[in-house]
Amino acid sequence: MSRSPTFQAPLCRYIVCSRRATPRATGKAQLASFSSFKRAPWESRISFLQKKQRPLTPRWKRNLVRVTSSEPSSETTKETTKETPKLGLEQKEIDWPLLLSQAVKVATPYWKDPKERKGALLRLGGVVGLTLGTTGVSVFFNFLGRDFFNSIAQKQPEEFQRLLVVYFFAICAGIPAFVLKDFFTQRLALRWRTWMTESYVGKYFSDRKFYRIQAGSLIDNPDQRINDDISNFTVTALSFALVMLNSTIDLVSFSGILYNIYPPLFGVLLAYALGGTFLSVKFGQRLVGLNFEQETREANFRYSLVRIRENAESIAFYGGEKNEMQLLLERFKATVQNYGQLLVASRNLDFFTSFYRYIISFLPAAVVAPLFFKGDIEFGVINQSSSAFSHILSDVSIVVYQFEAIAGFSAVTERLYQFTEVLEGGTDDDEADAADSPEAAEGIQIASLDAGNGNGLTAEPLLTIQDLSMSAPTSGAPLLANLTLDVNAGQSLLIMGPSGTGKTSLLRACAGLWPEESGEGTVLWPKLNEDGANTQSVFFVPQRPYMVLGSLRQQLLYPTWVECTDLPDAEQDDCELPPSDKELEAVMKLVRLEGVLERLRDGGALDTLMDWSSVLSLGEQQRLAFARLLLAKPKLALLDESTSALDMDNEAHLYAQLQSAGITFVSVGHRSSLMKFHQEILQLSSVAEGAGNNENNWQLRPISELVSDGS
Numbered sequence: 171m172s173r174s175p176t177f178q179a180p181l182c183r184y185i186v187c188s189r190r191a192t193p194r195a196t197g198k199a200q201l202a203s204f205s206s207f208k209r210a211p212w213e214s215r216i217s218f219l220q221k222k223q224r225p226l227t228p229r230w231k232r233n234l235v236r237v238t239s240s241e242p243s244s245e246t247t248k249e250t251t252k253e254t255p256k257l258g259l260e261q262k263e264i265d266w267p268l269l270l271s272q273a274v275k276v277a278t279p280y281w282k283d284p285k286e287r288k289g290a291l292l293r294l295g296g297v298v299g300l301t302l303g304t305t306g307v308s309v310f311f312n313f314l315g316r317d318f319f320n321s322i323a324q325k326q327p328e329e330f331q332r333l334l335v336v337y338f339f340a341i342c343a344g345i346p347a348f349v350l351k352d353f354f355t356q357r358l359a360l361r362w363r364t365w366m367t368e369s370y371v372g373k374y375f376s377d378r379k380f381y382r383i384q385a386g387s388l389i390d391n392p393d394q395r396i397n398d399d400i401s402n403f404t405v406t407a408l409s410f411a412l413v414m415l416n417s418t419i420d421l422v423s424f425s426g427i428l429y430n431i432y433p434p435l436f437g438v439l440l441a442y443a444l445g446g447t448f449l450s451v452k453f454g455q456r457l458v459g460l461n462f463e464q465e466t467r468e469a470n471f472r473y474s475l476v477r478i479r480e481n482a483e484s485i486a487f488y489g490g491e492k493n494e495m496q497l498l499l500e501r502f503k504a505t506v507q508n509y510g511q512l513l514v515a516s517r518n519l520d521f522f523t524s525f526y527r528y529i530i531s532f533l534p535a536a537v538v539a540p541l542f543f544k545g546d547i548e549f550g551v552i553n554q555s556s557s558a559f560s561h562i563l564s565d566v567s568i569v570v571y572q573f574e575a576i577a578g579f580s581a582v583t584e585r586l587y588q589f590t591e592v593l594e595g596g597t598d599d600d601e602a603d604a605a606d607s608p609e610a611a612e613g614i615q616i617a618s619l620d621a622g623n624g625n626g627l628t629a630e631p632l633l634t635i636q637d638l639s640m641s642a643p644t645s646g647a648p649l650l651a652n653l654t655l656d657v658n659a660g661q662s663l664l665i666m667g668p669s670g671t672g673k674t675s676l677l678r679a680c681a682g683l684w685p686e687e688s689g690e691g692t693v694l695w696p697k698l699n700e701d702g703a704n705t706q707s708v709f710f711v712p713q714r715p716y717m718v719l720g721s722l723r724q725q726l727l728y729p730t731w732v733e734c735t736d737l738p739d740a741e742q743d744d745c746e747l748p749p750s751d752k753e754l755e756a757v758m759k760l761v762r763l764e765g766v767l768e769r770l771r772d773g774g775a776l777d778t779l780m781d782w783s784s785v786l787s788l789g790e791q792q793r794l795a796f797a798r799l800l801l802a803k804p805k806l807a808l809l810d811e812s813t814s815a816l817d818m819d820n821e822a823h824l825y826a827q828l829q830s831a832g833i834t835f836v837s838v839g840h841r842s843s844l845m846k847f848h849q850e851i852l853q854l855s856s857v858a859e860g861a862g863n864n865e866n867n868w869q870l871r872p873i874s875e876l877v878s879d880g881s
């Protein structure tokens with residue numbers, strides 16, 4: 171009977187079968203070994219970041235000074251001039267202690283969670299009990315088989331018939347133990363996966379990590395890690411742990427049997443298993459890097475397909491099919507090329523493991539048969555020793571039989587470990603160090619502006635910017651110098667300037683989305699929520715309207731729509747009822763989208779599910795964004811060219827709606843027609859055009875002054 175079906179199946183799935191993931195192509199090869207990167211000397215790490223044009227934290231900057239002020243070591247020179255090998259990851263080997271420590275780091279939070287711990291340990295206990303049961307059943311079958319074959323050899327028909335009946339009932343009683351063991355193991359793995367997925371998703375969305383990971387290219391394919399890697403990790407880790415347990419118990423149970431039959435057979439077995447393990451590690455080494463690389467290439471290919479689907483219209487307008495096909499097939503070829511190498515490496519290992527596996531079908535019989543010929547043992551003992559031999563051999567040959575699986579598991583574990591490190595960013599000693607340093611106050615500070623107008627101004631300030639300077643993250647080119655301004659209630663501000671002068675970047679800085687290394691100064695909001703962004707009284711409308719996957723109702727209520735029933739009991743009382751259908755329809759009319767409602771009238775209108783970014787025109791999407799804004803009723807709205815796709819009449823209509831709703835706004839835009847809706851204008855010029863790098867490249871004026879100037 172197969173002893174580890176659950177272990178084989180999931181592992182096979184991510185080694186051989188294609189992956190389902192949505193990746194990004196990044197500097198994957200260089201970031202392949204995050205842990206070895208962290209252990210590398212400062213020189214190498216800094217030169218790596220510089221090559222990647224990554225921002226440096228204060229501690230890294232200090233070390234940069236230390237490194238660059240000394241003679242470059244030969245190692246540094248080697249590091250900076252070395253080219254990344256094309257398939258460098260092939261050279262990876264399994265670092266067993268590292269694999270173990272990474273697996274423990276990824277696995278333990280679930281088992282330590284106070285809410286889950288008791289139930290999880292109880293379930294694990296049940297599964298362990300069933301595993302012990304299956305071992306007991308195997309031992310029983312071992313003895314039964316011996317007696318069964320003895321009855322045949324000794325021509326005892328009554329005993330043979332009796333044992334046949336026993337065999338039948340033993341199978342009926344034993345099989346449920348095997349089936350239930352697999353069932354409950356998978357159930358436990360599913361609960362573990364659910365917990366881990368919720369935990370990773372929670373961290374992914376906390377502190378806007380999803381944005382930072384994307385904007386800073388911190389790791390590739392977080393989607394694949396959340397979806398495939400967690401699933402593979404939980405199933406495999408659990409199955410692997412149970413196989414280890416099973417093997418240990420089997421080993422103890424069957425070693426006694428085998429040793430009692432013929433001690434030298436036990437010695438043959440040990441020598442055979444040790445030699446086999448050593449050779450399979452040698453033959454299978456290449457699989458580790460190839461598996462890791464395969465994960466990435468499959469994911470890259472899938473991402474290309476997703477991008478084509480998302481950008482179908484633009485590609486069709488450009489007539490870019492040929493280019494797209496070429497790019498797609500290039501990625502596919504890269505996948506196939508690596509897969510070909512993976513198959514060759516698997517084939518070589520399979521040659522060895524097949525020999526290894528088949529030789530045991532006659533090896534024990536070859537050793538003990540002479541004893542039978544001499545009349546020292548009964549015929550059934552030959553069968554019993556073969557059975558015990560193969561049991562023990564599979565116990566001590568986990569590395570031989572499962573090398574491919576372990577190689578795949580190692581790739582998945584390392585990917586999840588990297589992800590954990592990035593999501594728990596603060597655990598890195600560098601960051602902790604940076605936070606303690608006097609330079610930690612650098613960057614753009616987002617803070618709370620005391621209510622009650624503590625700064626002495628007469629009007630209520632909704633936004634205060636103090637001494638804000640910014641530079642482009644990768645090139646370091648200065649964008650903005652020493653900007654200071656207040657936006658008071660009812661005093662809307664228009665930001666204008668040539669393309670690329672930093673208008674959108676300024677809004678990003680206000681929203682806390684700008685990398686702290688690329689700017690300094692202070693942004694003050696009246697009241698902060700937990701995330702540091704003031705989403706309660708401020709509403710951002712980005713340049714590209716974002717259409718969420720969902721119904722029209724969910725579009726309108728994004729991002730505040732939440733089902734009260736989904737909230738914890740304690741929060742349900744405070745959960746605000748969503749606006750009624752009438753209110754939603756009224757807002758649709760206000761933004762002149764009643765036509766869309768009419769078109770959908772037969773299909774349930776507000777609850778219609780569609781791919782809204784394809785169905786609505788760009789201008790309609792922008793109007794929908796204004797409907798969201800009117801429903802959210804913030805005190806201040808930050809609008810980034812949010813009427814760029816609209817005609818002037820609709821633009822004027824939407825701004826009038828904002829004004830009559832009493833919403834103050836900061837708009838970024840190029841059209842002079844926008845001026846009449848604002849009281850002040852901030853004009854940006856590129857730093858090169860203005861004065862020096864440290865001098866102001868901005869001008870803040872009342873619009874009325876500009877109009878009277880005639881400029």
Ligand SMILES: Nc1ncnc2c1ncn2[C@@H]1O[C@H](COP(=O)(O)OP(=O)(O)OP(=O)(O)O)[C@@H](O)[C@H]1O
Nearest residue numbers: 642643644645649668669670671672673674675676
């Ligand atoms: N994450 C980033 N990494 C590197 N450079 C960036 C990043 N974000 C912005 N920049 C650069 O900063 C400059 C300002 O960009 P920004 O989008 O703020 O310009 P803008 O004034 O809004 O332009 P437009 O009017 O064309 O929308 C550009 O040169 C841009 O390439």
